[in-house]
Amino acid sequence: MSQPRVGLWLIGAFGGVGSTITLGLSAMARGLTDQTGLVSALPLFDGLPLPDPGDFIVGGHEIRHTTFEASAEEFRQGSGVFDASWIETCRADLASASARVRPGTLVGSGHAIERLGDWAGDQGETNPRRVIDRLGADLDNFARAHAIEHLIVLNVASTEPPFPTGPVHDNWASLDRALKSEPGVIVPSSTLYAAAALERGHTYLNFTPSLGASIPALAELAGSTGALHGGKDGKTGETLMKTVLAPMFFQRNMRVMSWVGHNIFGNRDGIVLDDPANKSSKVDTKDKVVSGVLGYKPSSVVSIEYVPDMGDWKTAWDHIHFRGFLGAKMTLQFIWQGCDSLLAAPLAIDLARFAHLEKLRGGHGLMRHLASFFKGPEGVAEHDYFKQFQMLVDHIEAHHPAKSPTDTGAPQRPEPLA
Numbered sequence: 001m002s003q004p005r006v007g008l009w010l011i012g013a014f015g016g017v018g019s020t021i022t023l024g025l026s027a028m029a030r031g032l033t034d035q036t037g038l039v040s041a042l043p044l045f046d047g048l049p050l051p052d053p054g055d056f057i058v059g060g061h062e063i064r065h066t067t068f069e070a071s072a073e074e075f076r077q078g079s080g081v082f083d084a085s086w087i088e089t090c091r092a093d094l095a096s097a098s099a100r101v102r103p104g105t106l107v108g109s110g111h112a113i114e115r116l117g118d119w120a121g122d123q124g125e126t127n128p129r130r131v132i133d134r135l136g137a138d139l140d141n142f143a144r145a146h147a148i149e150h151l152i153v154l155n156v157a158s159t160e161p162p163f164p165t166g167p168v169h170d171n172w173a174s175l176d177r178a179l180k181s182e183p184g185v186i187v188p189s190s191t192l193y194a195a196a197a198l199e200r201g202h203t204y205l206n207f208t209p210s211l212g213a214s215i216p217a218l219a220e221l222a223g224s225t226g227a228l229h230g231g232k233d234g235k236t237g238e239t240l241m242k243t244v245l246a247p248m249f250f251q252r253n254m255r256v257m258s259w260v261g262h263n264i265f266g267n268r269d270g271i272v273l274d275d276p277a278n279k280s281s282k283v284d285t286k287d288k289v290v291s292g293v294l295g296y297k298p299s300s301v302v303s304i305e306y307v308p309d310m311g312d313w314k315t316a317w318d319h320i321h322f323r324g325f326l327g328a329k330m331t332l333q334f335i336w337q338g339c340d341s342l343l344a345a346p347l348a349i350d351l352a353r354f355a356h357l358e359k360l361r362g363g364h365g366l367m368r369h370l371a372s373f374f375k376g377p378e379g380v381a382e383h384d385y386f387k388q389f390q391m392l393v394d395h396i397e398a399h400h401p402a403k404s405p406t407d408t409g410a411p412q413r414p415e416p417l418a
Contacts, residue, residue: 007148012157013060016341019071026090029054037346040353059100063117068094079311102138108188129179135196153197158272160210175217206231230367233375236343238316243385246293255323258299265314270306292383314340369395
C-alpha cells in the first residue's frame with residue numbers, strides 16, 4: 001500500500017534545526033547517511049507503517065530571507081558539521097524546498113526575534129485574525145499544490161518570551177472574537193501559527209518552549225477539527241540527561257540537595273536567548289524536570305549564556321550535590337557537549353513520523369505518548385525518561401497489535417567473548 005503524501009511545514013524553516021531536518025531527510029533518502037539518531041529507526045519499531053525520509057515534502061514559514069542551501073553552508077563553515085558533498089548532492093532538493101517557504105509573521109514575536117526578521121509577510125498588518133488567515137492560506141496552497149493528504153506543522157522557530165494568559169484564552173469563541181476585534185497583541189506569533197494549522201485540521205507539533213497551542217482555547221479548537229497536536233520544547237541534551245539521572249537518585253533513595261546547570265552556546269538561538277525575557281522561557285522548562293522526578297525541589301541554578309564563537313556547539317556543565325547513607329555528602333558532575341541542531345533534528349523527524357502513524361490509525365487530539373521527546377510534555381506530569389519512553393512503547397503495542405509485546409525486536413546484547 002502506498003504512503004499518503006506527507007507535508008512537513010517548518011515554522012522557522014531556515015534556522016539551524018529546520019535546515020538540518022531538510023538536509024537530513026534528503027541525505028537519508030539519497031542513501032548518503034544512515035538513520036543513526038532516529039528513535040523511530042530502532043528495531044523496536046520495525047514493521048510499522050512509518051513514512052520514509054523521502055516521503056516528506058518540506059515547506060515552511062520564515063522571517064529571514066535566505067535558503068536552505070545557504071543556511072546549511074553557513075552551518076558547515078561555522079560549526080564544522082555536514083559533509084560538503086551532501087550539500088552538493090542534495091542541492092536540487094534544498095532548492096525545491098526553499099521555493100516552498102513563505103514569509104512568516106513578526107506579530108507578537110517580541111523584540112529579540114523582531115531584530116532578526118527581514119522577510120515577514122505582514123506588510124503593516126497587525127490584526128491577528130487576518131494574520132492567521134494569511135498563514136492558513138499558505139498552508140492551504142501548499143497542501144493543494146502538492147496533493148498533501150496529511151500536513152504536519154512543526155514549530156522549530158526561536159524561543160519567544162513568556163506570554164501571560166487570561167480568561168480570553170480559555171475558549172475558542174472568546175479568543176476568536178478578540179483576535180478579530182481587539183487591538184494589541186492577543187497571542188504570540190507561535191499561537192498564530194498554531195491556530196492557522198489547527199483550524200484547518202492539520203497536525204501541530206511545538207518543539208519550542210513558546211506558547212504555541214498550550215492554551216485551552218486551542219485544545220478546544222483541535223477537538224472541534226479533529227487535529228492532532230503535541231509539545232512542548234524538544235528534550236535534546238542537558239535536560240535529557242537530567243531526566244535520565246534523576247530517576248537514579250530517586251530509586252536509590254539518595255537526597256539531591258542542589259543541582260546546578262550552566263549552559264553556553266552560540267548560533268541564532270543563543271542570540272535570542274541572550275535576551276532575558278526570551279531566556280526565562282527556556283530556563284523554566286529546563287528547571288522543572290528534576291523536581292518533577294524527585295517529588296521535591298532541590299536548590300537549583302540554571303544558566304544559559306551566549307558565547308558567539310561556540311556556533312551550534314552547546315556545552316553544559318552540571319554539578320549535583322547529594323546526600324547518601326549516614327548523611328555522607330557526595331557529588332556527581334558531568335559535561336555534555338553536542339551540536340544543538342543535530343541533536344534536535346532527528347527528534348523532530350521522529351515526532352513527524354510518529355504523528356503520521358497516529359494519523360493513519362485515526363487518532364486525534366493531544367498525543368501524550370510522545371512525552372519522552374519533550375521537556376514540558378503537555379498533558380503529562382511524568383518526567384522520568386524511562387517511564388515516558390514506556391508510554392510510547394505501550395501506545396504502539398496497544399494500537400498496532402501486529403507488534404507483539406513479547407517480540408519487540410529490541411537490540412540484543414552481544415554474547416560475551418570466550
